[in-house]
Amino acid sequence: MRFPVWRVGVFLAAAVWPLAWLYQALMNALGPDPGKVLVDRLGLGTLILLLITLSMTPLQKLTGWAGWMAVRRQLGLWCFTYVVLHLSGYAAFILGFDWSQLGVELSKRPYIIVGVLGFLGLLALAVTSNRYSQRRLGGRWKKLHRLVYLILGLGLLHMLWIVRADLKEWSIYASIGAVLLLLRVPPITRRIPRLLGRKVPSATKA
Amino acid sequence: MLIKIPKSSDCRESDVTPESFYLSRRQVLGASMAGLAVSSLPRWASAADAARYAEVEPGKAPSWFTEKLPSIQWGAVTVKNETITPFKDATHYNNFYEFGTDKGDPAANAGSLKTEPWSVVVDGEVGKPGRYALEDFMKPYQLEERIYRLRCVEAWSMVIPWIGFPISALLKQVEPTSKAKYIRFETLQDPKVMPGQRSGFALIDWPYVEGLRLDEAMNPLAILAVGMYGRELPNQNGAPLRLVVPWKYGFKSVKSIVRISLVSEQPKTTWQSIAADEYGFYANVNPTVDHPRWTQAHERRLPSGLFSPNVRDTLMFNGYQDEVASLYAGMDLRKDY
Numbered sequence: 001m002r003f004p005v006w007r008v009g010v011f012l013a014a015a016v017w018p019l020a021w022l023y024q025a026l027m028n029a030l031g032p033d034p035g036k037v038l039v040d041r042l043g044l045g046t047l048i049l050l051l052i053t054l055s056m057t058p059l060q061k062l063t064g065w066a067g068w069m070a071v072r073r074q075l076g077l078w079c080f081t082y083v084v085l086h087l088s089g090y091a092a093f094i095l096g097f098d099w100s101q102l103g104v105e106l107s108k109r110p111y112i113i114v115g116v117l118g119f120l121g122l123l124a125l126a127v128t129s130n131r132y133s134q135r136r137l138g139g140r141w142k143k144l145h146r147l148v149y150l151i152l153g154l155g156l157l158h159m160l161w162i163v164r165a166d167l168k169e170w171s172i173y174a175s176i177g178a179v180l181l182l183l184r185v186p187p188i189t190r191r192i193p194r195l196l197g198r199k200v201p202s203a204t205k206a
Numbered sequence: 207m208l209i210k211i212p213k214s215s216d217c218r219e220s221d222v223t224p225e226s227f228y229l230s231r232r233q234v235l236g237a238s239m240a241g242l243a244v245s246s247l248p249r250w251a252s253a254a255d256a257a258r259y260a261e262v263e264p265g266k267a268p269s270w271f272t273e274k275l276p277s278i279q280w281g282a283v284t285v286k287n288e289t290i291t292p293f294k295d296a297t298h299y300n301n302f303y304e305f306g307t308d309k310g311d312p313a314a315n316a317g318s319l320k321t322e323p324w325s326v327v328v329d330g331e332v333g334k335p336g337r338y339a340l341e342d343f344m345k346p347y348q349l350e351e352r353i354y355r356l357r358c359v360e361a362w363s364m365v366i367p368w369i370g371f372p373i374s375a376l377l378k379q380v381e382p383t384s385k386a387k388y389i390r391f392e393t394l395q396d397p398k399v400m401p402g403q404r405s406g407f408a409l410i411d412w413p414y415v416e417g418l419r420l421d422e423a424m425n426p427l428a429i430l431a432v433g434m435y436g437r438e439l440p441n442q443n444g445a446p447l448r449l450v451v452p453w454k455y456g457f458k459s460v461k462s463i464v465r466i467s468l469v470s471e472q473p474k475t476t477w478q479s480i481a482a483d484e485y486g487f488y489a490n491v492n493p494t495v496d497h498p499r500w501t502q503a504h505e506r507r508l509p510s511g512l513f514s515p516n517v518r519d520t521l522m523f524n525g526y527q528d529e530v531a532s533l534y535a536g537m538d539l540r541k542d543y
Contacts, residue, residue, distance in 0.1 A: 025512045031309065032295035032509035033362055096517045101501065109499055161499070165480065166307045168407035 003070045010071045014078040017045060018085055035093025042086035047155050049079035051176050054152065058183045061192045073129055076148075080126040083119055111161035118154035121147050149184070152177050258436040259367065262293045267438045268322050268446070270341035274349050278369060282350035283427070285525075290353065291364035293435050295509050300442050301358065302461055303410060304393065304400040311402075312442035318399040319462070321446040330390070330467035333381030340446055344432065346379055347371035351436075352429055354452035356459075357491045357524045363505045368450050369433030373423045376430060376466070382420070386468035390417040391449055391460045409480050416449065416460035417473035417487070419533075427452055427529055430463070453526040455489045486543040490534070491524035495543045 001007070021041055025034040053075040060068040095101055105112045125145055127133070134141050156174050163170050182188055258280070267275075302312035324340040349369050357363045373389070395413035397403040403412045422428060431450045432439060439445040444461025451458050457477055467473075477485035484498050493503045502520055510516040523530050534542075 032291075032299050033309075033506060034512045035510065035515060036362075036506070038512070093512070093515055096504075096515055104501065108496070111499060164307070165303050165410050166402070166405055166408050168405055171407055 003067045006067050007071060007074065010074060014049070014075070018042070018082070035089065039086060039089040039093060042082050042089055043159070046079055046082040046086055047159065047173055049075060049082055050148070050152055050155060051173065051180065053079055054148065054177075054180045058180065058192065061189070077126060077129060080122050083122050087119060111158050114154050114161070115158040118151050118158060121151040121154065125151075149181060152181070259290065259293055262435045262437060263297070263440075265437050265440060268341070270344050271432060271438045274344070277348065279348065279350045281353065283352040283354070285353050285355060285365060288353075288355065288365045290367060291508060296364055296366055296434070297440050297442060299508065301360075301456065302442055302444065303408070304402045304412075304414065304462075305442065306402050313440075315401055316441035319394075319441045319445070320399070321441065321462075324446050324464075326447065326463060327465040328380050328467075329465070330469050331383040331386035332468050333383065334379070343447075347375055349432070350429075352427075352431075352450070352452075354427075354450060355524050356450075356452065356456055357505060357520065359455035359457055359485070359489070359497060359502075361500060361502065361505050361520075362510075363507050363520075363524075365507075367435055368429065368431040369436070370429040370431035370450060372426055373418075373428045373430055373449075374426065377420075377424065380466075380468070382468045385470045387420055388417050388469050388472055389420060389423045390415065390465075390467040390469050390473040391463050392465035392467075393460055394462045394464045410476055411479060413464075414460060414476045415473060416458055416475050417469075418451065418458075419472075420468075422451070422530075422533055425530055425533065427526060453491060453523040453530045455491060457485070458489050488534075488539075488542050490530075490539065490543075491520060492522060492539055492543065493520040494522075495540055 021030070021038055024030050025038060028034075030037045053072060056068040056072040056075065060066065091097060091102070095105070106116065125147060128137065128141065128144060137144060156170070156177055159170055159173070160167075183192065298313045299309045300312040301309070302316065305312040305315040322340075325337050326340060326343050327337045329335045349371055351367055351369050353365065353367045355363060356366050377389075393414035394400070395403060397412075402408060402410075418428065429450050431444075431448050432446060434440075434443060439448065444459075444463075447463045448461045449459045449463065472487060475485075475487060477489075478487060491502075496502050504517050505520045507516045507518055521527070
């Protein structure tokens with residue numbers, strides 16, 4: 001396996017947050033409503049991990065370093081882990097395991113519906129993230145995993161509909177997401193210059 | 207002896223030392239220390255009152271407040287079978303968007319607010335309009351302690367011992383004309399000390415505006431508060447003067463009031479302007495009318511632990527049905543939410 005230290009470092013960096021938050025919650029350092037704080041942080045963590053995962057390919061193109069791609073799958077799976085924790089926290093601390101209420105929420109609240117759709121998307125990507133699925137799905141694997149762009153849109157919409165009075169934070173994440181999506185547009189992708197490593201032949205005229 | 211309110215046990219009102227004993231203790235102490243105590247009495251008295259509740263951070267009370275402290279009618283309105291929210295939670299978990307949208311922002315940022323000197327403008331359909339210095343504004347009023355449930359529209363709740371006076375007493379002072387149908391309140395607008403008002407992304411059109419129908423304002427439960435937990439209001443809780451309407455969602459209880467107007471038309475309130483389908487003018491606590499984005503049937507009574515979530519059913523009019531339901535007789539509360 002290449003880049004073992006880098007991979008382990010990324011693993012630890014992603015794992016440390018939920019553990020630290022749980023510790024804070026147990027130490028009563030999250031205030032009087034720790035369940036809500038945990039759910040909010042895990043939700044935001046999911047979005048941030050999704051943005052980080054999506055920046056691996058552009059970073060690889062930019063720098064030519066293969067290490068970015070070596071951790072892309074791991075980061076995607078961390079994103080899925082966070083969303084599972086986010087949903088578990090929602091079920092436990094907000095719903096209080098009242099499943100009949102979940103039915104009501106699912107049929108009435110657009111932001112919950114959008115969130116669940118995003119989760120189902122991430123679930124599909126996580127399940128097919130292994131090598132076996134890649135081989136089995138062949139060319140369709142890449143198409144399926146383009147779902148991630150849609151999931152990013154759903155996640156941002158989910159967050160937008162939760163905002164009550166100030167769009168600043170949301171605007172920051174939405175702009176980063178927009179830049180990462182723009183970098184996927186072929187004419188723009190071709191123009192990403194390599195800062196390190198060998199020079200690529202100048203881009204063909206679009 | 208300090209009266210400590212335990213954090214999570216069910217402290218009943220009957221557990222609280224009756225006021226007569228409390229006061230007689232003061233007399234005994236006062237008599238035994240007669241000569242010596244006279245000069246230091248005000249400070250000593252205020253220290254004793256703040257100690258009515260556990261772990262209350264002492265503030266710097268303005269002199270008009272300290273002068274009124276000894277005559278406060280403690281426990282004028284109380285709640286049965288409810289635990290009072292710890293002071294720390296009531297002062298570090300706040301919605302006061304002028305100071306930021308996170309729950310901890312008001313406690314972190316409101317220190318810059320200068321509440322002395324403070325003036326309040328009274329205008330509109332009143333016989334005695336004017337701009338009053340807060341100490342003059344407060345002169346006519348006898349302060350009472352009111353222990354109320356506070357239900358936030360976000361589905362969490364607290365129990366808070368306020369110190370204030372009924373709005374009806376204010377209305378008697380300012381003499382509304384026959385045209386006055388509503389009372390409108392306005393929060394301070396000062397972007398220099400209020401970071402939330404500097405944000406270019408805020409959906410709120412400052413200043414924050416709230417209002418009540420005149421008969422709602424006349425209800426004895428509706429108060430203007432100047433203190434809580436036996437002391438003056440901390441800045442993050444809306445110092446120096448705020449509204450408290452316990453049967454309505456918390457956002458009705460406008461903070462740091464600089465202007466009170468009697469008006470003939472229903473005022474356009476801040477949250478109505480942002481999302482009229484989510485926040486109505488009345489905003490009465492009502493478990494049967496959901497917020498479009500979440501249910502209002504339950505609430506998290508704070509503090510709500512991670513492994514012992516304190517979730518309970520929300521009560522109609524936040525449990526003040528007997529006192530206020532008649533105000534809304536004949537109204538469709540699904541339409542007038």
